[in-house]
Amino acid sequence: MKITTIKILLLAVVTTSVISCKDDVKEVKKEWKLPEVSITGVRLPHTVLKITEDNVEVRNGGFGSAATAHPINEGEFYALTDRGANIKFGSNKIFPTPDYTPRIGHFKLLENGTVEMINEILFKNPAGANISGRPNPEGYGATGEVPYNEDQTTVLDFDKYGLDSEGLVALKDETFWVSDEYGPHIAHFDTTGKQLERLSPKGITGESGDRKLPAVFATRWANRGMEGLAVTPDETTLVGIMQSTLYNPSKADVADFTITRIVTFNIATGATKQYLYKQEKAKNSNSEIVALSNTEFLLVERDGAFTKDTDKSEVQKHIYKIDISNATDVSDVADTTNGKLINGKTIEQCTWDELTTAGIVPVTKMLAVDLIAELGDYPHDKLEGIWLINSNTIGVINDDDFAVWTGDNSATIQKYISKTETAENIDGNTLYIVNF
Template sequence: MRKPLAIGLSVLAFALAAAPSSAAPGEKRGGFGRATLTQFAALPAETYLPASEPSGAALGTAPINGITPPFADQPIQGFSGLVRNSDGTFDVLSDNGYGTKANSADFALRINRLGPDFARGTIDVLGGITLTDPAKHIPFALTRPDRVLTGADLDPESITRGADGTYWLGDEFGPYLLHFDRAGRLLAPPVALPGVFAPENPAGTPNLPSSKGFEGLTLSPDGRTLNALLEGTVAGDQPGSLRLNEFSLDDNRYTGKRWIYQLDSPDHAIGDAVAVDRNRLLVIERDSGQGATAKVKKIYLADKRDRDHDGNLDKTLVADLMNIANPRRVGGFGETFTFPFITIEDVVILDDRTLGVLNDNNFPSSSGRTPGKADNNEFITIKLTDSLR
């Protein structure tokens, strides 16, 4: 058995002390310095679940970044959420499949378990669970009669885990909150966000763009509330403003508390969110570029206390993923390491100065690392210049 990562995250409840830096639009002064790459591992793009079912029929038969669909088995891809386990493994959420409701009916939704071996630069797939609805909690018709959930039914993009071991997922088709047991069975009907409707939701007039639902979902340190962050702006809100909604696990309803995360540009999107303490969370903010066109891939520390009273979460730059120091040339890369992917949708706190970050490779569509070649799923760890305490 591999040695687990050294993880010792304590309760982070102290004020942040950071060195001064110049602030970008929407960013508060006092950002951290340049983060350093410490570990690198990758899962090949063409990694499939053995002896599973065919997938990708709606993608056609022409090669995409050198890979020809359809596929004989289910791809292990599209990591859109991450949960750390105590043994050095990680549970990762695969999103809806191939990007749309229309082309993902043969992609079974799944939580996979990964074991990164950073010494070798590889990642093992150690198992996982398929998401199902055997108790018929979902009120609309599903794609499969056996009630295995597919990318045509839901688009889960964020994940967290409660103290009881059950999973909460944030979806984009509702947007909904979804509660699953440890075997992947849905425990209750999807919980809709009051007054907000994606185009895929038949319950109301759409006021949220497609694929802009719950991209960030995090559990409070006391385990009693969820914070769910939309990826897109609700119609009528200020451009580039994203609602962060509080949900009570005790009452199984939204509390009515809401904060605003303001993007640096309305053209940006968020990729993930994870709680640091009861007031602060880390948020990935990105542009839509890849490879040579990728410019903005950042991790911010967002503070609910709004110390400047502008109505938005205060933002402090923690790491610029397009400018990571790599003096030891980890992974065989140069002294400046970049993470130039369209979608970077996973961040996890490993200790008070170390983060784990994964990309969503949008298999087989993204080619941010090498033009014309489908991206692998990359797992990096970075060391921050300042403590999160």
């Protein structure tokens, strides 16, 4: 492939030195330049967690489930792992590294165009002990998945505080908010990774006290929970999006698998609102959301295909600009398990025509970036992270699944950037820089 580069962009910032001259103090500001980054992207660093008997590397890696800008330092960003390497085992999961702790990686894009890891922040429970990514037990946001060891026989312990972390927000007070796919939960962590609060759907036991997410979110499709999380620029409101359609009241009852929900949570008051988003194709994934203003956001909508396996024209790795300002709040005042009803049916039991007739307006959307068209190719299956660099520039990152296939293999198999490739090109977290 011919390699081209993205033009150098100048960003105002950030490096300050102080010169004292008698009673005068002067600041000397130095420009930070976004370096030349190949259109084929730059890999994030990784280490090896284990090597199996079949010579499969389980990598750490995994920093691609979400990304967010450092709230102060230009050129720096955070990236999130999910629960760790896991393999579908019927309706259950095998965990090759069962004690892995989900974490945040702190990264910097260097002048030479490479990415440096500054440090890792491991998630901890309220007592300060590291959590795992194993599923929650019944009563705490369980998905029905049972965790198994690689021997396919040993059942692992559930983890009350376990997270399948997928959405990430970094605040100026150096704390973090993280959304997940289990409960789904939204958890607040201090600068060391210690949990300060956990928000769960009403009816789920947890650490959230009187502050809850709407009860209907507990009907999430297992392993397709709250995949994206943003915070408004004034840091007053969290905005989360579900990856896919809720099973409300069950999978068999869903009329249209393009209906997904957005929830807003006022951090000070705990008040919530809900909006609907219409996907381009049924069962697509909404994998990330980032705020541009209090009402406008960038949002990932993607499929799970590889361009090496599928005609590029049929592969979707899109970023949309959405606006919630004129959308209908579909909150249920009574906060019942199945949420607001339309003529006796849940929202997910309705067609879009029925919702329109009922006066329900989804968020508006406009295509901002088609990554395949912009880059010529986007070889990864899981576009999941957006780093907002400036008002028209973003970095995007993929989830590499710790370099292990997550399909129903019942074995730990190396993940490549194709379902058929077996010799080279192990998938890895890769940063691409694009304009929107």
